[in-house]
Amino acid sequence: MHIIWMSLFVSGISVFLASALGIPLGTWLGLLPAHRVRWAAQIIYTLMGLPPVLAGLLIYLLLSSSGPFGVLKLLYTPWAMVVAQTVLAFPIVTGLTMIAVRSKDKEIRDTAVSLGASAWQSALTIVREARLAIVGAVVTGLGRLMAEVGAVMMVGGNIEGKTRVMTSAIVLETRRGNFEMAIGLGIVLLVLAFIINSCLYRLQGVPRN
Amino acid sequence: MKLKAQFIVFLAVLLVLAVFAAACGQSNTGTGTPPEEQKPAPTELKLATTTSTHDSGLLDVFLPAFEAKFNYKVSVISMGTGAALEAGKRGDADVVLVHAKATELQMVQEGFFVDRHDVMYNDFVIVGPADDPVGIKGGKDAAAAFALIAEKQAIFVSRGDDSGTHSKEKSIWKKAEIEPKGNWYQSVGQGMGDVLRMTSEQKGYTLTDRGTFIALRDSLNLEAIVEGDQALFNQYGIMAPNPDQHPNIDFEGATALIEYFISDEGQEVIAGFQLNGEQLFYPNAQ
Amino acid sequence: MNEAILELDSLVKRFGSRDVLQVERLVFQKGRIHGIIGPSGSGKSTLLRILNLIEKPSAGRVFFHGQDISLNNGRLAVQRRMAMVFQKPVMFNTTVFENVAYGLKVRGLRGPALRDRVRAELKTLGLEQLENQAARTLSGGEAQRVALARVLVTDPEVLFLDEPTSNLDPHNAALIEAMVRSVSRERGFSVVLVTHNIFQARRLTDWLSFLYEGKLIEEGPTPEILANPRDERTAAFVRGDTVY
Numbered sequence: 001m002h003i004i005w006m007s008l009f010v011s012g013i014s015v016f017l018a019s020a021l022g023i024p025l026g027t028w029l030g031l032l033p034a035h036r037v038r039w040a041a042q043i044i045y046t047l048m049g050l051p052p053v054l055a056g057l058l059i060y061l062l063l064s065s066s067g068p069f070g071v072l073k074l075l076y077t078p079w080a081m082v083v084a085q086t087v088l089a090f091p092i093v094t095g096l097t098m099i100a101v102r103s104k105d106k107e108i109r110d111t112a113v114s115l116g117a118s119a120w121q122s123a124l125t126i127v128r129e130a131r132l133a134i135v136g137a138v139v140t141g142l143g144r145l146m147a148e149v150g151a152v153m154m155v156g157g158n159i160e161g162k163t164r165v166m167t168s169a170i171v172l173e174t175r176r177g178n179f180e181m182a183i184g185l186g187i188v189l190l191v192l193a194f195i196i197n198s199c200l201y202r203l204q205g206v207p208r209n
Numbered sequence: 210m211k212l213k214a215q216f217i218v219f220l221a222v223l224l225v226l227a228v229f230a231a232a233c234g235q236s237n238t239g240t241g242t243p244p245e246e247q248k249p250a251p252t253e254l255k256l257a258t259t260t261s262t263h264d265s266g267l268l269d270v271f272l273p274a275f276e277a278k279f280n281y282k283v284s285v286i287s288m289g290t291g292a293a294l295e296a297g298k299r300g301d302a303d304v305v306l307v308h309a310k311a312t313e314l315q316m317v318q319e320g321f322f323v324d325r326h327d328v329m330y331n332d333f334v335i336v337g338p339a340d341d342p343v344g345i346k347g348g349k350d351a352a353a354a355f356a357l358i359a360e361k362q363a364i365f366v367s368r369g370d371d372s373g374t375h376s377k378e379k380s381i382w383k384k385a386e387i388e389p390k391g392n393w394y395q396s397v398g399q400g401m402g403d404v405l406r407m408t409s410e411q412k413g414y415t416l417t418d419r420g421t422f423i424a425l426r427d428s429l430n431l432e433a434i435v436e437g438d439q440a441l442f443n444q445y446g447i448m449a450p451n452p453d454q455h456p457n458i459d460f461e462g463a464t465a466l467i468e469y470f471i472s473d474e475g476q477e478v479i480a481g482f483q484l485n486g487e488q489l490f491y492p493n494a495q
Numbered sequence: 496m497n498e499a500i501l502e503l504d505s506l507v508k509r510f511g512s513r514d515v516l517q518v519e520r521l522v523f524q525k526g527r528i529h530g531i532i533g534p535s536g537s538g539k540s541t542l543l544r545i546l547n548l549i550e551k552p553s554a555g556r557v558f559f560h561g562q563d564i565s566l567n568n569g570r571l572a573v574q575r576r577m578a579m580v581f582q583k584p585v586m587f588n589t590t591v592f593e594n595v596a597y598g599l600k601v602r603g604l605r606g607p608a609l610r611d612r613v614r615a616e617l618k619t620l621g622l623e624q625l626e627n628q629a630a631r632t633l634s635g636g637e638a639q640r641v642a643l644a645r646v647l648v649t650d651p652e653v654l655f656l657d658e659p660t661s662n663l664d665p666h667n668a669a670l671i672e673a674m675v676r677s678v679s680r681e682r683g684f685s686v687v688l689v690t691h692n693i694f695q696a697r698r699l700t701d702w703l704s705f706l707y708e709g710k711l712i713e714e715g716p717t718p719e720i721l722a723n724p725r726d727e728r729t730a731a732f733v734r735g736d737t738v739y
Contacts, residue, residue: 065410075410076395107585114547114579115598116649118571125597129588153399157407160369160396172398175288176371177295 004188007165010078010152011145014085018093019138026097026137027127030105041098047091052084056151059084063155076157081165084151089141096140100133101126139200146193166192251282254462257302259373260400262445263287265420265489267482274478275469281462289400291371297322297448300455304463306470308373308445317448324464325448326471329479329490332442333377334422335435336405337363337414351438352385359385362393364413366404369396373443378416381440405429418443420489445490447471470494499561500525500653500685501546506555508541508709516541516709518555523653528679528686530700530717532693534732538709539689540582543655546687547579575602578646579655583662584638586630591622591641594630598649616648620674636667643671647678654679656688660695672699693733697721705729 029037029044061067063075063083074080108129112122127134149167156163158172166189173182262268263285272283286296290307297305298321305322307313317325335354337343343363345354358365367389368375382389395413397404401421408415409429422433435441447470449463469475471494479492501523508516516538523529523546531539544550545557548570557565564573578598587594595613604612617623620640625633633641639659646654656675660668676699679686690696696703697717704714705726712726724730 076407107581107583108587110544110549111581111585111587112597112601113549113574114577114581114655115601115645116571116575116578117597117601121601125587132588154403157395157403158397158399160398162395164398168398172370175292175398177289177291177293179295 002161003164003166003169003185004192006078006163007146007167007189008192010081010085010156010165011142011148014082014145015089015093015138015142017082017086018089018141022090022093022141023097023127023134023137026094026134027101027123029094030098030101031109031123031126034102037098041095044091044095044098048095050088050091051150052088052148053150053154055087056084056154059087059151059155075155076159076163078156078163080155081152081163084155085145085148088148088151089145092141092144093137096137097130097134100130100137103133104130135200135203139197142196142200143193146189146196249280251276251280252459252462254281254283254304254459254466255286255302256283256304256306256466257286257288257293257296258306259290259293259308260287261372261374261418261421262306262308264402264424265418266424266484267420267479267490270482271475271478275466275475279462279465279469281465283466289370290373290376297450300450300458302450303459304447304449304466306445306447308443309376310444310446312376313446313448320451321454322448323451324467325446326467326494328445328447328470328494329476329492330442330444331490332419332436333374333416334419334433334441335414335416336408336422336429336431337434338409338412338430339432341432341434342412343414346432346434348435349437351381351435351440354435355381356385356387358414359387359389359394362391364393364395364408364411365389366408366411366413366415367394367396368401368404369398370400372401374401374416374418377441377443381416384440405431419487420484423484423487423489426485444493498525499523500559501687502558502561503542503546504556504558506545506557507553508538508545508550509553514709516545516552518542518709518711521704521711521714523685523687524702525685526683527702528675528688528700530696530703531687531689531706532691532696532703532732533706534691536708537706539691539706540657542706543579543657543687543689546653547577547655548574549579575649576651577653577655578649578651579657580639580642580646580659582658584642586633586638586641588631589629591617591625591628591630591633594641595645595648598645602649612648616644619647619678620644636663636670639663639667639671640674643674650682651684653685653687656686656690658690658692659688661690661692668695675699693721693735705732707732 029040059080060075062069063072063080064070065075074083104126108126109122112125117125147167149171152165153168153171158164158168166185170182170185173185268285276282286302290309293305293307294312294316296302306328313325316322335351343357343361345357348354367378397407401417402425404415405417405422405425409431414434447467449460449467450458452458452460476492476494479490482490499522503518503521506516506518507514531542533539541550545552548564552565556563559573587597592613595616596609599609599612614623617626620643622640622644625637630641660671663671672695675686688700700717702714703717703720705712705720707728712729713720713724720729721733724733
């Protein structure tokens with residue numbers, strides 16, 4: 001069951017890295033007036049739909065032994081998959097955080113500022129108030145990564161026991177004509193996604209009254 | 210009361226859909242015989258085949274020749290041999306062109322397919338880096354070369370996808386009496402092009418069909434290392450799903466395509482097909 | 496009682512090319528409940544937001560205790576001496592206690608002192624039994640009382656009220672009005688109340704400024720303005736003829 005562990009490992013680390021970068025950036029963009037970050041926002045929204053194979057291809061070219069980062073020897077390792085998936089998740093987390101922050105921004109900021117909050121304190125308050133949606137952004141990113149196959153297959157190589165993950169195993173079993181096995185893996189993947197989402201949902205601390 | 214109303218709406222929707230379906234069916238047969246044209250619109254024929262056949266470009270030459278003579282439009286579905294056979298077994302394709310002779314014959318025996326014919330063969334090549342660290346270049350014995358690769362633990366990238374190429378590779382390991390295992394042996398479950406790319410990147414060895422290799426050679430740092438062994442020959446066969454099991458398949462069209470593949474004319478088209486100046490397939494229908 | 500706490504001088508606020516506010520001079524005396532009345536869109540709320548330094552004026556100056564605060568240096572220190580209750584109270588998604596504690600926490604207060612002050616304020620407004628309730632589950636009237644407690648606990652010198660009862664039923668509106676009246680007398684802070692409700696203005700305010708299409712039309716002691724408006728537009732509004 002190495003592939004399950006590998007799926008969790010690669011997507012988990014990727015979404016963590018993407019969040020570490022994307023939540024602060026998204027918050028910052030969300031706090032600036034919308035008209036001033038219009039271009040940045042449009043670029044991020046476009047990248048949210050970045051085709052995984054395109055991201056995979058770019059990372060492949062960068063990490064290829066004839067590419068600029070070939071000396072790192074990362075291609076066909078789990079770390080190459082982490083790089084590609086981080087690139088995929090980063091705009092999603094950033095964009096959704098930006099939207100979440102913006103939706104809370106005005107009324108929360110006015111209230112916080114009129115109660116004497118500094119610029120920094122009101123920003124923190126906005127993030128805290130948007131936390132449900134920000135966790136939602138992270139979950140969305142993780143979901144996209146767990147379901148993604150194009151990029152991991154291209155830069156990871158789908159090497160058995162090394163870089164094979166759930167989705168690339170499903171592709172392989174389908175290609176082999178082992179549809180039962182492919183469906184079985186798909187069910188495992190869905191169950192896994194359900195468990196992770198349940199945990200994160202609990203983490204959001206949804207008030208129960 | 211409310212339930213009843215919903216049921217009536219449901220019935221109405223069904224009825225509308227049925228009318229639509231009927232109308233569509235009618236218009237299909239209607240456009241099938243336009244009065245101003247003598248020839249009816251071609252019937253679609255689904256050919257399931259392996260990626261290696263499709264990628265070589267042979268079908269792009271062969272099928273137009275067939276379509277010019279018969280009134281069919283052939284849609285090529287390319288996938289791994291395993292999946293292509295499965296598609297035929299399920300009746301999702303009208304004809305199957307693959308290269309796994311033992312499996313094919315077994316499936317004919319089991320009653321899943323009929324009318325199997327040898328069509329042509331091509332050959333496999335062991336490719337590797339030009340400096341050939343294992344020192345097997347120029348050899349003629351595939352099994353011996355595999356044994357040396359295993360012994361030196363040079364990186365070997367395997368298709369690992371139950372494709373025809375993978376079956377061939379496994380048969381050679383068997384012949385060399387080696388169970389390939391370890392970090393050097395990478396089973397990647399990807400198509401031939403991806404496997405060649407990975408092999409080139411890692412300066413490893415792999416087994417490839419000649420067609421894909423020739424097509425991609427310019428973008429790879431790989432050379433043919435071992436070729437010409439009888440064990441590396443690769444027989445292609447064509448067959449149709451059993452029409453008794455799948456009355457919905459176009460058995461008539463399948464027969465026409467099979468007949469054309471093994472006809473003198475079809476065999477000549479195969480022999481004349483070249484890629485980068487090299488002949489890829491050798492017709493051998495009987 | 497002739498000390499000005501806030502003064503506006505040649506104030507202009509533009510949104511795009513439209514002047515939404517154009518006030519030559521407006522003085523708020525210390526200790527007063529100063530009402531700003533006028534129909535919707537007359538610029539009342541914008542005026543309040545500028546006074547509370549949430550928004551910057553396009554031109555002109557704002558003085559607080561005679562000091563020019565439109566220059567934007569030391570904004571925070573000045574802002575922490577004022578507070579605003581909005582028309583629609585925005586509750587932070589946490590408990591009532593934490594909402595009321597917010598203003599003190601951002602000022603660095605912690606521990607028992609914080610707790611005591613929050614509890615005392617909740618008690619003053621009769622909210623002590625709601626202390627641990629999730630603020631988002633409060634009714635409209637409760638939420639507005641919590642919003643009032645939230646600003647009063649910071650002990651402001653000026654309290655801005657932006658249509659504080661327009662979303663409330665008469666009972667809750669009366670409660671809020673009573674609290675504003677009693678607490679402002681007790682603690683002696685100044686109030687600026689924006690309202691379009693002429694009856695509320697009569698009940699609560701000492702002084703009235705009538706704003707119309709961003710301009711100050713007239714002002715004076717509340718009974719005088721309500722009884723003898725000089726300008727026809729003021730008269731129409733006071734009679735209740737103005738559609739808003």
